Amino acid sequence: MSTIVVCGFLLVACFVGASGAFSVLEFVFGPKLTQHGSVRPKHYEVTPAQILVESQGFRFESHDVTSKTGHILTLHRIPHAKEKIPLGNNQRRPVALFQHGLLAASDSWLFRGEDADLPYILSNAGYDVWLSNMRGNIYSNKHVKYDSKRDEQYWNFGLEEVAKYDLPEIIDYVLTIAKQQSLYFLGHSVGSTVGLMLCAMRPEYNAKIKAHLALAPLVYANHPISFTHKLVFSPMTFLSSVLRQEKIHGIFPRRKYFSNMMEMICKDGMPTQPLCVAAIFLMVGADYPQFNTSSIPTLLNYYPSGTSMYLALHTIQLYVSGKFASLDYGNSTLNLNQYNNTIPPSYNISKVSHPVLLLYGTGDNFVTESDIKYLAKKLPNAVEIPIPYKNFNHMDFMWGIDAKNLLYERLLMLMKKYR
Numbered sequence: 001m002s003t004i005v006v007c008g009f010l011l012v013a014c015f016v017g018a019s020g021a022f023s024v025l026e027f028v029f030g031p032k033l034t035q036h037g038s039v040r041p042k043h044y045e046v047t048p049a050q051i052l053v054e055s056q057g058f059r060f061e062s063h064d065v066t067s068k069t070g071h072i073l074t075l076h077r078i079p080h081a082k083e084k085i086p087l088g089n090n091q092r093r094p095v096a097l098f099q100h101g102l103l104a105a106s107d108s109w110l111f112r113g114e115d116a117d118l119p120y121i122l123s124n125a126g127y128d129v130w131l132s133n134m135r136g137n138i139y140s141n142k143h144v145k146y147d148s149k150r151d152e153q154y155w156n157f158g159l160e161e162v163a164k165y166d167l168p169e170i171i172d173y174v175l176t177i178a179k180q181q182s183l184y185f186l187g188h189s190v191g192s193t194v195g196l197m198l199c200a201m202r203p204e205y206n207a208k209i210k211a212h213l214a215l216a217p218l219v220y221a222n223h224p225i226s227f228t229h230k231l232v233f234s235p236m237t238f239l240s241s242v243l244r245q246e247k248i249h250g251i252f253p254r255r256k257y258f259s260n261m262m263e264m265i266c267k268d269g270m271p272t273q274p275l276c277v278a279a280i281f282l283m284v285g286a287d288y289p290q291f292n293t294s295s296i297p298t299l300l301n302y303y304p305s306g307t308s309m310y311l312a313l314h315t316i317q318l319y320v321s322g323k324f325a326s327l328d329y330g331n332s333t334l335n336l337n338q339y340n341n342t343i344p345p346s347y348n349i350s351k352v353s354h355p356v357l358l359l360y361g362t363g364d365n366f367v368t369e370s371d372i373k374y375l376a377k378k379l380p381n382a383v384e385i386p387i388p389y390k391n392f393n394h395m396d397f398m399w400g401i402d403a404k405n406l407l408y409e410r411l412l413m414l415m416k417k418y419r
């Protein structure tokens with residue numbers, strides 16, 4: 001068993017190293033390399049998200065929203081149920097806005113199909129479903145001025161910019177199109193974190209959120225950090241300073257050659273598959289019964305999806321520091337320029353006054369029960385809801401085999417309480 005753990009760890013290290021190396025190569029050789037094997041959607045192409053949604057028989061829409069900083073964000077929408085439920089006069093479908101977590105994208109929620117994935121389930125239950133894509137991922141990679149493939153300026157953002165500039169534009173846009181006053185916000189991991197950050201910084205947005213379904217929100221780490229996490233994250237902090245010096249800011253892009261390479265070692269029938277599983281479980285918590293190992297190759301087509309170096313670094317900092325604070329640039333001059341203070345300011349979480357439903361897995365080794373209990377004490381209007389299955393881990397929220405029975409059906413009932 002311990003051999004598997006060690007090999008699993010080595011695989012995580014290879015994954016991080018290889019992906020970093022690809023980022024460097026891409027930056028050096030630029031578009032020449034990305035033209036081959038890139039799955040980055042072009043304007044005129046049918047995107048993977050569209051293919052997934054339409055293949056399930058649902059209507060699909062794509063909307064672009066421009067953030068205050070010029071980043072163009074792509075939202076995906078499933079406007080109504082497969083069998084469209086007619087509405088009465090002045091009736092509107094309630095809006096559910098999804099925000100994915102680190103390195104995911106809208107389609108990370110969509111590839112398992114109508115009976116398994118939450119967006120389809122909500123759509124069939126009568127919701128107007130919107131899925132956001134964080135800037136820097138495969139779908140939201142355009143800018144009014146910069147080219148994300150060439151210009152390092154494009155990548156100068158972290159979680160805070162997403163929360164401060166992108167989410168407000170997204171929420172306002174969605175509410176305008178849907179002709180409504182407020183929506184349900186469903187965030188997974190740091191997707192939920194940015195929702196909390198937004199209302200801590202701009203409390204006027206509390207009124208626009210009926211309820212925040214917070215799936216394993218990463219806010220305060222209140223547990224001893226595991227040896228593997230320490231091993232994986234400490235070099236990341238160092239790596240990020242190297243990447244910053246080399247002016248390489250876009251990391252872990254979604255690439256066909258990368259997923260093909262991982263598929264070779266992780267697919268069914270390969271003796272190396274247990275290593276892949278061990279590597280994943282070391283990061284997110286072990287849950288064999290809920291993890292469909294045959295789906296690893298599929299999963300790798302929809303994850304990772306690209307992000308910025310600062311965004312990943314901020315995520316790791318939130319986790320390691322246990323503080324809900326702005327990004328620490330690790331350099332007092334840079335902090336002073338940014339915050340007028342050498343120490344990054346903390347977010348005032350007590351300003352998050354809308355209902356927050358804190359859903360957590362007792363098998364999650366990223367966001368633990370202890371973290372959630374600590375967070376619940378700080379939030380003025382929170383409810384703690386454990387998933388009734390002891391090994392539920394960080395990724396089961398999106399990909400657990402029985403997530404529908406264990407979580408999604410419960411969510412539908414909870415959401416009705418917050419009309």
Ligand SMILES: *[C@@H]1O[C@H](CO)[C@@H](O)[C@H](O)[C@H]1NC(C)=O
Nearest residue numbers: 116292293294295296298401
């Ligand atoms: C597991 O994944 C495979 C491949 O994606 C799929 O065919 C199968 O139906 C999945 N099994 C379950 C129980 O979800």
Ligand SMILES: *[C@@H]1O[C@H](CO)[C@@H](O)[C@H](O)[C@H]1NC(C)=O
Nearest residue numbers: 329330331332333334335337
């Ligand atoms: C901090 O950043 C500034 C500006 O980039 C740089 O000139 C300085 O050398 C850095 N200081 C340290 C201690 O790294």
Ligand SMILES: *[C@@H]1O[C@H](CO)[C@@H](O)[C@H](O)[C@H]1NC(C)=O
Nearest residue numbers: 335336337338339340341342
């Ligand atoms: C920066 O901080 C100093 C000391 O706390 C304060 O006097 C000054 O007004 C601040 N400047 C700005 C622009 O906020």
Ligand SMILES: *[C@@H]1O[C@H](CO)[C@@H](O)[C@H](O)[C@H]1NC(C)=O
Nearest residue numbers: 203346347348349350351352
């Ligand atoms: C945080 O927000 C609460 C509620 O608005 C306020 O009472 C408190 O003074 C704020 N704390 C800080 C440090 O700004």
